[in-house]
Amino acid sequence: MDEKPTTKKGPDFCSLRYGLALIMHFSNFTMITQRVSLSIAIIAMVNGTQQHGLSNASTDGPLADALNNLSRSTVEFNRKVSVYQWSPEIQGIIFSSINYGIILTLIPSGYLAGIFGAKHMLGAGLLISSLLxxxxxxxxxxxxxxxxxxxxxxxxxxxxxxxxQFTIWAKWAPPLERSKLTTIAGSGVAFGSFIILCVGGLISQALGWPFIFYIFGSTGCFCCLLWFTVIYDDPMHHPCISVREKEHIVSSLAQQSSSPRRSVPIKAMVRCLPLWAIFLGFFSHFWLCTIIITYLPTYISTVLHVNIRDSGVLSSLPFIAASSCTILGGQLADFLLSKNLLRLITVRKLFSSLGLLLPSLCAMALPFVVSSYMTTIILLILIPGTSNLCDSGFIINTLDVAPRYASFLMGISRGFGLLAGIVSSTATGFLISQDSESGWRNVFFLSAAVNMFGLVFYLTFGQAEIQDWAKERTVTRF
Known part of the structure; x- marks a missing residue:
C-alpha cells in the first residue's frame, strides 16, 4: 500500500528556510543600496549641483563661515566632491548604464543558475557588485x-x-509558503531604498560622498560571507537542516520537478499565454514603480516646494510602506491558501488586481489634491505600498506555472520590467518638460492606463497550473 507523503507543517519561523529568506532580504537590501548610492552621491559629486559648493569657498565670506563649522576631514572630502563637470545628459547615461547591464545578464544568468546552481551565481554577482x-x-x-x-x-x-534567487526558492519553498518566503526576501529592496534615502545625504554631509560607496560596498562584502556560508542550492545537501524540515520541504515539492535540464522549450514558452500574462504584468508594474523611484524626490521638491533635506526624508517614507505591504501581503496570501479559503489562481489574480488597480487610483488622484500637502504625501506613500502586493501575484507566478524554469523566466520577466522602466523614465522626462502641471497629470494617467492593460491581460490569461512543457518527462523501464 502506497503511503501519502507527509504534509506535516514545518517548524515555520524558527526553520532554516526562513533564515535563508532573511539572508536573501539582506542581500537584496545591499544590492539596492549599492544601486541607489550614486543617485544620492551625485548631488555632491557634480560641481553644477553644488550651489553651496566648497571647492571655491575661500573667496566667499558666508561660505567660509560654513566651512569653519566642519571638521577638517569633511572639508577635504567635500573639496574633492565638486570637481566633476558632468552635464545632465551625462548623468542620465550614468544612471541608465546599470539598467542596461542588468538587461544583458538577466536571461543568460537565470538559465545558467538553473543548471549550475544559484548559490555561486548569486554570490558571485553580489561580490562583484560590492567590490565595484x-x-x-x-x-x-x-x-x-x-x-x-x-x-x-x-x-x-x-x-x-x-x-x-528564484532557482533557490524552487527547491526550498513549499508551495503554501512561497508567498511568505519570497516576500520576506523581496522586501529588502524597499527597506534598502528607505535606508539609503534616509542616511545617504547624512553620510555625504558628515563624512564625504565617497563614504556612501565605502559603507554599502563593505556591507555587501560582509553579506557575501554570510551567503557563501549559510546558503545552499538544495535542502538535501545543507549540513545544518533538521530532518523534520528536510522531510517537510521534500514532501511538499514531491509533485514538482526541480531536476536540472539541458534544454529550454523556447517555442512552447513563446506560445504560452499565461507566461505573456506574467511578462505584461511585470511591464505594467515596473512602469509606475520606476517613475516613483526615479522622480519621487523631484516631484516632492517641485510640486510641494519642499527643501532638499525634508525631500529626502519624505521620499523614503513610501518605501517603509512598500516593505511592510510586501511582507504582510505574503503572509495573507499563504494564509488564504493554507486554509483553503481561495484557490491558488484566485489568490494570484486577487493580489495582482490589488497591486495594479490601487496604485493606479492613487496616481490618478494626485494631480487633483496638490493643494493638500498631507493628502499628497499619503497618496505617495500608498502607491509603492499597494503596488508591492503584486509580489504575491504574478511576480511569483513563474514558480507555479514552470518551477523548473523559474529562474530563466524570472530573467525574462525582469527584462520586461527594466524595459518598462527605461521607456517610462524617458516618457516622464519628455512630458514634464513640456509643461510641469499638465505633464505630471499625463504621466500619472498614462501609468494608470498601462497598469490597466496589464491587469486585464493577466486576469484573462493568467494561470497557476504547471504547464505541460514544464513538467518532468519520465521514462518507465520494464
Whole structure:
C-alpha cells in the first residue's frame, strides 16, 4: 500500500528556510543600496549641483563661515566632491548604464543558475557588485567613461544575483509558503531604498560622498560571507537542516520537478499565454514603480516646494510602506491558501488586481489634491505600498506555472520590467518638460492606463497550473 507523503507543517519561523529568506532580504537590501548610492552621491559629486559648493569657498565670506563649522576631514572630502563637470545628459547615461547591464545578464544568468546552481551565481554577482561599489570613487577620478563601464558591469553582476534567487526558492519553498518566503526576501529592496534615502545625504554631509560607496560596498562584502556560508542550492545537501524540515520541504515539492535540464522549450514558452500574462504584468508594474523611484524626490521638491533635506526624508517614507505591504501581503496570501479559503489562481489574480488597480487610483488622484500637502504625501506613500502586493501575484507566478524554469523566466520577466522602466523614465522626462502641471497629470494617467492593460491581460490569461512543457518527462523501464 502506497503511503501519502507527509504534509506535516514545518517548524515555520524558527526553520532554516526562513533564515535563508532573511539572508536573501539582506542581500537584496545591499544590492539596492549599492544601486541607489550614486543617485544620492551625485548631488555632491557634480560641481553644477553644488550651489553651496566648497571647492571655491575661500573667496566667499558666508561660505567660509560654513566651512569653519566642519571638521577638517569633511572639508577635504567635500573639496574633492565638486570637481566633476558632468552635464545632465551625462548623468542620465550614468544612471541608465546599470539598467542596461542588468538587461544583458538577466536571461543568460537565470538559465545558467538553473543548471549550475544559484548559490555561486548569486554570490558571485553580489561580490562583484560590492567590490565595484568600493572602487566607484576611485573610478570617478579617472573619468566618466570608467564610471559608466563600472556601472554597466555592476548591473550585469546584479542581474546575475536577482534571477538566481528564484532557482533557490524552487527547491526550498513549499508551495503554501512561497508567498511568505519570497516576500520576506523581496522586501529588502524597499527597506534598502528607505535606508539609503534616509542616511545617504547624512553620510555625504558628515563624512564625504565617497563614504556612501565605502559603507554599502563593505556591507555587501560582509553579506557575501554570510551567503557563501549559510546558503545552499538544495535542502538535501545543507549540513545544518533538521530532518523534520528536510522531510517537510521534500514532501511538499514531491509533485514538482526541480531536476536540472539541458534544454529550454523556447517555442512552447513563446506560445504560452499565461507566461505573456506574467511578462505584461511585470511591464505594467515596473512602469509606475520606476517613475516613483526615479522622480519621487523631484516631484516632492517641485510640486510641494519642499527643501532638499525634508525631500529626502519624505521620499523614503513610501518605501517603509512598500516593505511592510510586501511582507504582510505574503503572509495573507499563504494564509488564504493554507486554509483553503481561495484557490491558488484566485489568490494570484486577487493580489495582482490589488497591486495594479490601487496604485493606479492613487496616481490618478494626485494631480487633483496638490493643494493638500498631507493628502499628497499619503497618496505617495500608498502607491509603492499597494503596488508591492503584486509580489504575491504574478511576480511569483513563474514558480507555479514552470518551477523548473523559474529562474530563466524570472530573467525574462525582469527584462520586461527594466524595459518598462527605461521607456517610462524617458516618457516622464519628455512630458514634464513640456509643461510641469499638465505633464505630471499625463504621466500619472498614462501609468494608470498601462497598469490597466496589464491587469486585464493577466486576469484573462493568467494561470497557476504547471504547464505541460514544464513538467518532468519520465521514462518507465520494464
Amino acid at each position: 561599489t568600493l572602487f566607484t570613487p576611485l573610478a570617478a577620478d579617472f573619468g566618466v567613461t570608467l564610471v559608466i563601464v563600472i556601472r554597466t558591469v555592476q548591473g550585469m553582476a546584479q542581474g546575475m544575483a536577482w534571477t538566481g
